[in-house]
Amino acid sequence: MKRFIAILSLLLLAVLPCVAQESAQDETVDVKGIIFGHLKDSYHWHIITIGEKEVSLQLPVMLYSKVSGWHFFMSDKLEETESYDGFRIAEEGAYAGKLVEVLPDGTELKPLDLSLTKVALGVIINALLLCVIVMCTARWYKRHKATDPAPGGFVGLMEYVVAMIVDDVIKPSVGKDYKRYTPLLLTIFFFILLSNIMGLIPIFPAGANVTGNIAITLTLALVTFFTVNVFGNREYWKEILWPDVPVFLKAPVPLLPFIEIVGIFTKPFALTVRLFANITAGHAIILSLTCVIFITAKMGPLIGAPMTVLSVFFMVFMNMLELLVAYIQAYVFTMLSAVFIGLSRPEEHHAKEEEVQVEKENSLTT
Amino acid sequence: MDLLIPEVGTIIWMLIAAGIVFFILVKWGFPIITDMVDKRNEYIDKSLDAAKKANERLAGIQNECDELLKETRAEQARILKEAADRRDEIIADAENRAKESGEKIISDAREQIRQEKEEALRSLRRQVAELSVQVAEKVVRKQLDSNEEQLSMIDRMIDDVKTGK
Numbered sequence: 001m002k003r004f005i006a007i008l009s010l011l012l013l014a015v016l017p018c019v020a021q022e023s024a025q026d027e028t029v030d031v032k033g034i035i036f037g038h039l040k041d042s043y044h045w046h047i048i049t050i051g052e053k054e055v056s057l058q059l060p061v062m063l064y065s066k067v068s069g070w071h072f073f074m075s076d077k078l079e080e081t082e083s084y085d086g087f088r089i090a091e092e093g094a095y096a097g098k099l100v101e102v103l104p105d106g107t108e109l110k111p112l113d114l115s116l117t118k119v120a121l122g123v124i125i126n127a128l129l130l131c132v133i134v135m136c137t138a139r140w141y142k143r144h145k146a147t148d149p150a151p152g153g154f155v156g157l158m159e160y161v162v163a164m165i166v167d168d169v170i171k172p173s174v175g176k177d178y179k180r181y182t183p184l185l186l187t188i189f190f191f192i193l194l195s196n197i198m199g200l201i202p203i204f205p206a207g208a209n210v211t212g213n214i215a216i217t218l219t220l221a222l223v224t225f226f227t228v229n230v231f232g233n234r235e236y237w238k239e240i241l242w243p244d245v246p247v248f249l250k251a252p253v254p255l256l257p258f259i260e261i262v263g264i265f266t267k268p269f270a271l272t273v274r275l276f277a278n279i280t281a282g283h284a285i286i287l288s289l290t291c292v293i294f295i296t297a298k299m300g301p302l303i304g305a306p307m308t309v310l311s312v313f314f315m316v317f318m319n320m321l322e323l324l325v326a327y328i329q330a331y332v333f334t335m336l337s338a339v340f341i342g343l344s345r346p347e348e349h350h351a352k353e354e355e356v357q358v359e360k361e362n363s364l365t366t
Numbered sequence: 367m368d369l370l371i372p373e374v375g376t377i378i379w380m381l382i383a384a385g386i387v388f389f390i391l392v393k394w395g396f397p398i399i400t401d402m403v404d405k406r407n408e409y410i411d412k413s414l415d416a417a418k419k420a421n422e423r424l425a426g427i428q429n430e431c432d433e434l435l436k437e438t439r440a441e442q443a444r445i446l447k448e449a450a451d452r453r454d455e456i457i458a459d460a461e462n463r464a465k466e467s468g469e470k471i472i473s474d475a476r477e478q479i480r481q482e483k484e485e486a487l488r489s490l491r492r493q494v495a496e497l498s499v500q501v502a503e504k505v506v507r508k509q510l511d512s513n514e515e516q517l518s519m520i521d522r523m524i525d526d527v528k529t530g531k
Contacts, residue, residue: 120379127387146405215376
């Protein structure tokens, strides 16, 4: 306990001069701007600010406008001149934060934006990293026989996670021919897990809020959506279009088929929003707690210093929690995908009913 | 609100980047790992099975050994008993034979003794007869000097002998 107090007071001492410096500048902290700046996508990747100089990675902008055709330029042009080549970043309105084309009559038109943004680059980095990790692991297996002793270290960890996901999630959820879907579901799991963890690390190559971007989660959910509906068997479509219910529920007004068809689309929607909302919320909380330091610093060292310590304590806690959430969300996404795939491959209903009847008869006779 | 609107450009980048990586991993990454994990599990199961079987065999061999030992013991006891029986039989046989041959020898000896006794008796009788004849001769010679009485006595005697025979 004494040691703890000593560390706490040391921390306070260390923080005090910083607080004094900060309060001297006397600026209001734009909490909303900071949080949304991180959560939203951007055209450049801000790495660090050294003194007055901002170090950031300039990314290529690619646009296709119906009016003026294709445009390619680097994102630093946007910062310098506010408007470049007839394009500028909208400050308000429906396209706030996005590039819009300013037409001669003053109206804003959104072009087809294919820019390699921060999130897009984050996806590429994460995908490459995942590729390296998994292929390195796979290489170990190529070089060893099944009779060799089990791997240790990182390969052992990967094997443990893979075996756990396969045995606990994929096998029971998908059912009979689960082996066909195992590689895809494992890839989804590891991509989400890696992206979640990379989102929590604040330093460049990591730090892009990939899984907190709804376009990414939507694409991931679409993968599940297509897998479910392309490989769904006849029984699955029969259950949707002509379910086993009293006839007045499906004809002449197709009430239940309508609900089932809506259900096809709500499943990927739920996947999309769940992952996006969880990651976004986690990031928002961590950033808010970080902002607490700078807000309370304005109130003077007496409030600022203890609040800083408290905030750091909560941030450590939140980061731990987010690490857990990173894993849980990847797990949940994979599990739900596996369940949806399993639901798309039901066995023949009649066979099941017969089995049940036989069982009933057996229990009656005994 | 614009956080909730998916950006088409991001979706396209995601489809390209993640699509390629997903394809690589689905095709060449994870199948190798899962196959190997399955194979190892199979191998472990097999090994366990083999170990179980080996243990069972070992237990079987132990049982067989015990059985064999038991059988051997029984055989040993049987052979010993047989030998003892045979020994007793031989001894009994020998005794019987000895008894028989002893009896035979004894009876032979008795017969011989009897015969010899008879022989001796016979020769004794003959000698006695001869001696008596000689004695009688001498007596007779002395008294046979024309004496009628003596003549009649000889006749009588001859008759006696005749009738005695």
